[in-house]
Amino acid sequence: MARKKVKLQRIANDAKRRTTFRKRLKGLTKKASELATLCGVDTCLVVYGEGEAQATEVWPSVPEATGVLERFKAMPQLDRYKKMTDLEGFLKERIGKLLEQRKKARCDADESETKLLLVEALDGRRVGLEGLTIEQLTSLGWMADARLKIVNERLEKLRGQGLLPSTTAGYIHGY
Amino acid sequence: MVRPRGKPSLGRQRIEIRRIEDGERRQVTFSKRRTGLFKKASELSTLCGASVAVVAFSKAGNVFGFGEPSVDAVLRHYVPLPGDGAGAVPAPAHVEDSDAPGPEELDALRRAAEQTKAQVAAEQERMRDVADKITQAMADRQFWWEADVEALGEAELPEFARSLERLRDSLLDLTSNH
Numbered sequence: 001m002a003r004k005k006v007k008l009q010r011i012a013n014d015a016k017r018r019t020t021f022r023k024r025l026k027g028l029t030k031k032a033s034e035l036a037t038l039c040g041v042d043t044c045l046v047v048y049g050e051g052e053a054q055a056t057e058v059w060p061s062v063p064e065a066t067g068v069l070e071r072f073k074a075m076p077q078l079d080r081y082k083k084m085t086d087l088e089g090f091l092k093e094r095i096g097k098l099l100e101q102r103k104k105a106r107c108d109a110d111e112s113e114t115k116l117l118l119v120e121a122l123d124g125r126r127v128g129l130e131g132l133t134i135e136q137l138t139s140l141g142w143m144a145d146a147r148l149k150i151v152n153e154r155l156e157k158l159r160g161q162g163l164l165p166s167t168t169a170g171y172i173h174g175y
Numbered sequence: 176m177v178r179p180r181g182k183p184s185l186g187r188q189r190i191e192i193r194r195i196e197d198g199e200r201r202q203v204t205f206s207k208r209r210t211g212l213f214k215k216a217s218e219l220s221t222l223c224g225a226s227v228a229v230v231a232f233s234k235a236g237n238v239f240g241f242g243e244p245s246v247d248a249v250l251r252h253y254v255p256l257p258g259d260g261a262g263a264v265p266a267p268a269h270v271e272d273s274d275a276p277g278p279e280e281l282d283a284l285r286r287a288a289e290q291t292k293a294q295v296a297a298e299q300e301r302m303r304d305v306a307d308k309i310t311q312a313m314a315d316r317q318f319w320w321e322a323d324v325e326a327l328g329e330a331e332l333p334e335f336a337r338s339l340e341r342l343r344d345s346l347l348d349l350t351s352n353h
Binding site for chain 2 (some may be wrong): 006008009010011017018019021024025027028031032033034035036037038039040042043044045046047048049050051055056058066068069071072075077079081082083084085086087088090091092095098099101102105106109110112113115116118119120121122123125129134137138140141144145147148151152155156158
């Protein structure tokens with residue numbers, strides 16, 4: 001199948017548009033069918049081709065779709081429209097979800113960069129901590145502090161178990 | 176030299192089209208595929224000028240719908256309410272509501288979505304690059320970083336603590352002078 005990025009706007013070429021319509025309609029019903037089967041849920045589809053007066057496609061079938069729509073109409077209005085969207089709403093929702101993803105990805109990447117700085121600094125490869133911005137220095141400080149807390153907790157635990165002397169200052173191996 | 180990255184996940188797996196028994200997995204699938212279905216329906220509408228309505232019920236009985244120009248407009252034409260004449264087919268271009276966004280606004284939304292998607296990918300790429308550098312920097316001293324009590328000897332942990340303390344103190348000096 002051709003895998004070219006299609007620009008999302010009305011296809012100007014009549015023939016191409018009709019072909020695309022048929023292909024995509026077929027794909028749409030397939031996806032609807034998969035959703036209904038995998039999740040065992042009532043689903044229906046009503047499509048009017050451009051300029052068509054009669055419904056081009058009613059899926060799964062007229063009687064079944066009518067059944068779903070009856071169930072839909074029987075719902076109280078509030079419940080019916082709670083999760084209803086159109087193109088604008090759908091696009092805005094999508095943008096919202098992507099912004100959340102971006103925020104998280106940014107956060108994870110920033111944290112990783114701080115971790116790299118910490119590893120390099122402990123390795124002695126960041127002499128004088130030169131060239132770092134105030135934000136980097138601050139984040140680095142917090143991370144070093146957090147690590148220190150964990151290490152000290154572990155040290156306390158070891159001391160409690162008697163595996164370490166209460167002070168390690170002046171402790172010399174073998175004497 | 177950087178080690179080749181392993182595959183982060185299994186990727187697309189062919190699944191059998193049968194009712195999913197596991198409730199949690201079924202719910203997740205419903206959520207994802209419903210979004211995908213709505214996306215395909217929106218593309219069909221935009222690319223081909225079609226009017227579409229998709230209605231799906233969840234197992235819990237909630238109803239989810241997508242419609243262009245709107246679910247109501249499409250369904251009203253399909254099953255006209257008593258009193259409705261045989262009206263024109265609600266075409267996407269037919270703007271009944273003056274508040275409804277025009278094609279330029281929708282296009283702007285689509286561009287914004289694509290842009291944000293690209294930004295997410297960029298951040299994830301940055302994350303992977305840094306992760307590689309970290310692995311290289313830690314070399315075979317991975318356990319040293321994790322302050323693993325088992326792996327680090329009793330002499331090494333205090334040394335690690337001292338290094339961290341020294342670093343933290345230098346940082347405090349630097350940041351408090353700004």
